[in-house]
Amino acid sequence: MQNSERVAWRIDEVLPRNAVIDFSRRILPDALTGTGGIRCLTEAEQLKLNHIRTNSYAHLFLFLEEYVVALMSQRAGLELHSNPTQMRALIRFTEEEIKHQQLFARYNNLFAEGFKLAPALLDNHVQVARAILTKSQLAILIFNLHMELMTQQHYVETIRDNGDEQLDPLFCSILKHHWLEETQHARLDYLEAQKVLSQAPDAAAALEQAMTEYTELLAAVRGTLIAQLELDIQTLEKSLGRTFTEAERKEIFDAQERSYVWTFIGMGMKAPLFLSRVRSLSPVAEQRILDLAPTYYA
Ligand SMILES: [Fe+2]
Numbered sequence: 628m629q630n631s632e633r634v635a636w637r638i639d640e641v642l643p644r645n646a647v648i649d650f651s652r653r654i655l656p657d658a659l660t661g662t663g664g665i666r667c668l669t670e671a672e673q674l675k676l677n678h679i680r681t682n683s684y685a686h687l688f689l690f691l692e693e694y695v696v697a698l699m700s701q702r703a704g705l706e707l708h709s710n711p712t713q714m715r716a717l718i719r720f721t722e723e724e725i726k727h728q729q730l731f732a733r734y735n736n737l738f739a740e741g742f743k744l745a746p747a748l749l750d751n752h753v754q755v756a757r758a759i760l761t762k763s764q765l766a767i768l769i770f771n772l773h774m775e776l777m778t779q780q781h782y783v784e785t786i787r788d789n790g791d792e793q794l795d796p797l798f799c800s801i802l803k804h805h806w807l808e809e810t811q812h813a814r815l816d817y818l819e820a821q822k823v824l825s826q827a828p829d830a831a832a833a834l835e836q837a838m839t840e841y842t843e844l845l846a847a848v849r850g851t852l853i854a855q856l857e858l859d860i861q862t863l864e865k866s867l868g869r870t871f872t873e874a875e876r877k878e879i880f881d882a883q884e885r886s887y888v889w890t891f892i893g894m895g896m897k898a899p900l901f902l903s904r905v906r907s908l909s910p911v912a913e914q915r916i917l918d919l920a921p922t923y924y925a
Pocket residue numbers: 692723724727805809
């Protein structure tokens with residue numbers, strides 16, 4: 628708790644209302660957007676797609692954090708009259724996720740102003756959050772651990788020490804601040820998952836069910852990513868004033884599908900801290916993830 632108070636920040640400090648996005652350079656690295664190798668696009672067009680992907684990335688966090696807010700406020704409620712320290716930590720977690728949603732929403736607005744066109748974005752986040760919340764608490768906590776550690780992996784592996792790309796410092800700073808708080812969240816996800824498991828009448832069966840549901844949640848995320856990808860291509864065509872041929876569209880779609888799946892699914896499943904946390908819950912669960920991994924990335 629003390630540590631989470633120390634790293635906490637305000638939205639205005641990280642993204643002032645008068646902040647300016649530098650559209651002359653990449654915003655997210657190519658490792659997370661996969662636009663650099665698309666041959667049917669010129670360099671300037673690849674850059675446009677990098678920007679569209681960045682805006683979608685911010686939106687997808689806003690989107691995915693919707694279920695986290697619901698989950699963590701439920702978990703906090705369970706601590707009422709029992710553990711005030713844990714309850715405070717979970718309420719703080721909930722509050723921070725709402726703050727992250729507001730931060731990313733502000734970024735999307737700022738982006739639309741600077742980009743001169745409002746990109747098409749998915750709007751069914753409440754529906755998706757409700758669908759996620761039909762799963763068991765253990766499954767959602769493991770899925771959330773994946774998401775939190777994936778976020779950290781993005782920052783640490785591709786942004787923090789990236790000396791090869793001159794990225795827009797504004798978004799790098801946003802992701803740095805997001806990462807600082809997500810580090811605290813991942814600890815809490817793990818503690819909550821341990822608690823649920825220790826209270827289960829049959830831990831092995833609960834874990835087996837949770838891993839099946841985790842797989843279903845990944846499939847649902849994939850569907851969401853593809854739906855956003857379709858919108859990204861529409862936005863790209865609109866902003867370039869160009870209609871892609873079937874072959875061009877396929878090249879862009881395939882490259883972007885690979886990139887989306889790797890960024891949001893592969894990088895989470897492969898994050899060393901995610902695997903080690905799941906291993907300490909159960910080596911059988913970690914093995915399920917390792918067996919599943921080739922479905923999502925080679
Ligand atoms: Fe967050």
